[in-house]
Amino acid sequence: MNENTTNDPIIICEDVHKWFDDFHVLKGITTTFKKGERAVICGPSGSGKSTFIRTINRLEEHQRGTIIVDGIELSNDLRNINLIRQEVGMVFQQFNLFPHLTNIKNITLGPIQVRKMSKKAAEEAALALLERMDIADQAYKYPAEISGGQQQRVAIARALAMEPKIMLFDEPTSALDPEMISEVLDVMRELAHSGMTMLVVTHEMGFAREVADRVMFFDEGVVIEEAAPADFFDNPQHERTKLFISQTLQH
Amino acid sequence: MENIEITQEVKPPNTSKGPVKWLQNNLFNTWYNTILTCFALVFLFFVFKGVFSWVFIQAKWEVIPANFQILMIGPYPIEHVWRIWIVLWTLAVLLGLSAGIWKGLVLRISTAIAGVGLIFLLVPLDIVKNSEAEYATLEFNINIIYLIFFKRRWLLGCLALLVGTFFIGRNKNGLKKWIIGGWILSFPWTMIMLHGFGENTVSTTNWGGLLLTLLLAAVGIVACFPLGVLLALGRRSKLPAISWVSTIYIETVRGVPLLTILFMGSVILPLFMPGDFQLDKVIRAMVALTLFSAAYMAENVRGGLQAIPQGQVEAAQAVGLTYPKTTLFIVLPQALRAVIPAIVGQFIALFKDTALVFIVGLLELMGIAEGIVGGNPNWQGYHVEVYVLVAAIYFIFCYAMSYVSQKIEADLGVGKH
Numbered sequence: 001m002n003e004n005t006t007n008d009p010i011i012i013c014e015d016v017h018k019w020f021d022d023f024h025v026l027k028g029i030t031t032t033f034k035k036g037e038r039a040v041i042c043g044p045s046g047s048g049k050s051t052f053i054r055t056i057n058r059l060e061e062h063q064r065g066t067i068i069v070d071g072i073e074l075s076n077d078l079r080n081i082n083l084i085r086q087e088v089g090m091v092f093q094q095f096n097l098f099p100h101l102t103n104i105k106n107i108t109l110g111p112i113q114v115r116k117m118s119k120k121a122a123e124e125a126a127l128a129l130l131e132r133m134d135i136a137d138q139a140y141k142y143p144a145e146i147s148g149g150q151q152q153r154v155a156i157a158r159a160l161a162m163e164p165k166i167m168l169f170d171e172p173t174s175a176l177d178p179e180m181i182s183e184v185l186d187v188m189r190e191l192a193h194s195g196m197t198m199l200v201v202t203h204e205m206g207f208a209r210e211v212a213d214r215v216m217f218f219d220e221g222v223v224i225e226e227a228a229p230a231d232f233f234d235n236p237q238h239e240r241t242k243l244f245i246s247q248t249l250q251h
Numbered sequence: 252m253e254n255i256e257i258t259q260e261v262k263p264p265n266t267s268k269g270p271v272k273w274l275q276n277n278l279f280n281t282w283y284n285t286i287l288t289c290f291a292l293v294f295l296f297f298v299f300k301g302v303f304s305w306v307f308i309q310a311k312w313e314v315i316p317a318n319f320q321i322l323m324i325g326p327y328p329i330e331h332v333w334r335i336w337i338v339l340w341t342l343a344v345l346l347g348l349s350a351g352i353w354k355g356l357v358l359r360i361s362t363a364i365a366g367v368g369l370i371f372l373l374v375p376l377d378i379v380k381n382s383e384a385e386y387a388t389l390e391f392n393i394n395i396i397y398l399i400f401f402k403r404r405w406l407l408g409c410l411a412l413l414v415g416t417f418f419i420g421r422n423k424n425g426l427k428k429w430i431i432g433g434w435i436l437s438f439p440w441t442m443i444m445l446h447g448f449g450e451n452t453v454s455t456t457n458w459g460g461l462l463l464t465l466l467l468a469a470v471g472i473v474a475c476f477p478l479g480v481l482l483a484l485g486r487r488s489k490l491p492a493i494s495w496v497s498t499i500y501i502e503t504v505r506g507v508p509l510l511t512i513l514f515m516g517s518v519i520l521p522l523f524m525p526g527d528f529q530l531d532k533v534i535r536a537m538v539a540l541t542l543f544s545a546a547y548m549a550e551n552v553r554g555g556l557q558a559i560p561q562g563q564v565e566a567a568q569a570v571g572l573t574y575p576k577t578t579l580f581i582v583l584p585q586a587l588r589a590v591i592p593a594i595v596g597q598f599i600a601l602f603k604d605t606a607l608v609f610i611v612g613l614l615e616l617m618g619i620a621e622g623i624v625g626g627n628p629n630w631q632g633y634h635v636e637v638y639v640l641v642a643a644i645y646f647i648f649c650y651a652m653s654y655v656s657q658k659i660e661a662d663l664g665v666g667k668h
Contacts, residue, residue, distance in 0.1 A: 057568075057569055059565050059568065059569065078573075082571055082573060085568060085569060085570070085571040086571040088569075089569070089570075090566075090569035092562060092565070092566060092569075094562055096560075096562040096563060096565065096566035097566070098563065098566070098567075098581055098585075099585070100584050100585050100588065100663075109570065109572070109580060110570030110571060110572065113572060113576050113580065114570060114571040114572060114576075142664070155566075158566075158570065159569070159570070161570075162570055162571065
């Protein structure tokens with residue numbers, strides 16, 4: 001447990017199931033994330049790890065079980081979904097920045113339209129975030145004019161601008177050139193130390209070992225194993241986990 | 252290899268060799284290209300010679316000034332022409348202010364319009380129709396002053412307003428909302444002003460010529476765009492009722508010729524109207540053109556909507572934007588940008604389709620031209636001159652739309668970001 005972790009649960013998942021047509025992607029996930037906790041979710045592709053974090057802000061709808069985020073249950077109630085989305089920031093593998101808006105407008109759109117912040121206050125906050133991401137000089141460029149690592153940092157700033165309580169990262173470094181991975185991981189590390197609750201789907205095992213409070217290993221829609229990073233990497237219990245770790249650490 | 256410095260600057264090889272070299276390389280590089288070039292030159296010479304001799308020697312252009320008024324405004328009564336000028340003055344004020352505030356493209360368009368206005372102000376197009384004697388007896392100086400300050404006083408006022416409001420509007424960014432409101436209100440204002448109220452009105456049956464063409468096209472273009480966007484969104488809606496209604500509408504309208512829709516609007520629609528209620532003929536044509544174009548517009552827009560990656564919508568949802576705001580701020584701006592060429596193509600098609608309203612007895616530019624060369628015995632045999640003018644007018648407006656769309660694409664950085 002890190003110094004920021006509390007005992008207050010912020011995400012409670014109870015027997016979460018999800019199907020894509022007949023394909024059973026999530027087969028009953030039950031877990032609780034505490035406020036300030038940093039969880040890394042890993043597993044082979046197709047294991048349901050991305051789908052799982054996408055159910056937490058309802059980009060994917062779960063079909064059975066309950067998910068309670070910050071005291072609000074995710075249901076078909078649109079108001080609840082929008083409330084939760086305001087509290088949950090998300091960073092995507094492909095950045096998904098809005099190409100027709102400048103970087104700063106990418107960041108201020110949510111605060112102005114959703115949080116009803118004034119344009120001036122939103123821009124000041126956005127510039128401060130870009131400063132924190134070390135890319136303040138890129139504020140008035142368009143996403144296509146900056147590098148992938150910079151784009152991903154703008155995307156992180158965009159999520160943080162909503163002042164979320166939880167941040168979801170869906171393979172944030174998988175689409176990056178190798179020399180840009182560390183600049184994004186640095187920002188995430190800094191964010192982790194600031195006490196943010198983070199759920200990170202990633203293959204960056206070094207990051208997991210260093211930052212995570214808990215590593216969850218997904219395979220075929222179930223959590224095979226979860227443990228603190230030291231136990232997880234040095235003393236895995238299951239054959240699948242051992243195989244996965246040996247394969248991932250090889251390169 | 253170790254001696255190569257990567258910082259060393261190397262200039263690209265010089266490939267420009269001047270026009271003579273270009274001609275040699277591209278037009279006369281082989282014996283058969285030389286022959287082709289010579290044939291092409293001879294061909295071009297005869298084409299230009301034919302065009303030149305027709306335009307400046309054979310063509311009898313007197314038909315144009317003699318019928319200029321009717322081509323522009325149709326049978327609109329001359330004692331009411333001030334109404335048209337008031338509308339033009341209003342538009343000049345709006346355009347001038349817009350040019351001052353937005354500059355850029357709006358300023359360029361305004362300058363082009365002012366240039367055309369200036370040509371009309373100075374060139375004695377309509378003097379020719381008066382007797383040669385009248386033209387000759389006036390001193391040249393007096394004539395110009397008479398021309399500009401008396402005969403063209405409305406046009407002069409129009410230009411003065413355009414230029415004046417440009418200087419007033421400069422850097423008045425606070426006026427933006429009001430100007431946009433003004434443009435929207437200019438449509439009902441134009442209709443009311445042209446028609447008049449009280450006892451002294453001009454029936455829409457007297458609206459015609461270029462005036463009517465522009466009215467039909469402007470209303471059609473402005474109205475079909477939002478309707479088309481809504482239909483496109485509707486067709487992609489997850490609610491089956493909305494999606495079916497939109498799809499059925501789009502497919503039905505696209506499956507029927509415009510002539511049929513105009514005809515239905517004119518003959519069948521009144522059958523459903525209660526009692527003596529008669530919807531105006533011009534309004535019916537406007538409605539028909541709008542409804543027809545909207546179906547095509549919807550499919551153009553839908554093409555753009557389909558090009559937007561799902562990740563864009565997810566990213567917008569993830570920051571908490573609702574469906575309407577996601578559509579308004581993320582999806583539509585990108586979708587519309589992607590299909591500007593198709594949308595403008597639709598606008599141009601609509602502009603030219605206005606010529607079909609003759610089927611319901613409206614005399615727009617083409618109908619008037621037809622009337623001059625076909626109906627008036629004085630002007631039989633002048634059809635080529637009249638049609639050339641009509642073609643030139645259509646071309647100017649359609650090319651202007653195409654030009655504006657290219658500039659808008661460049662301003663928006665389409666393809667760059």
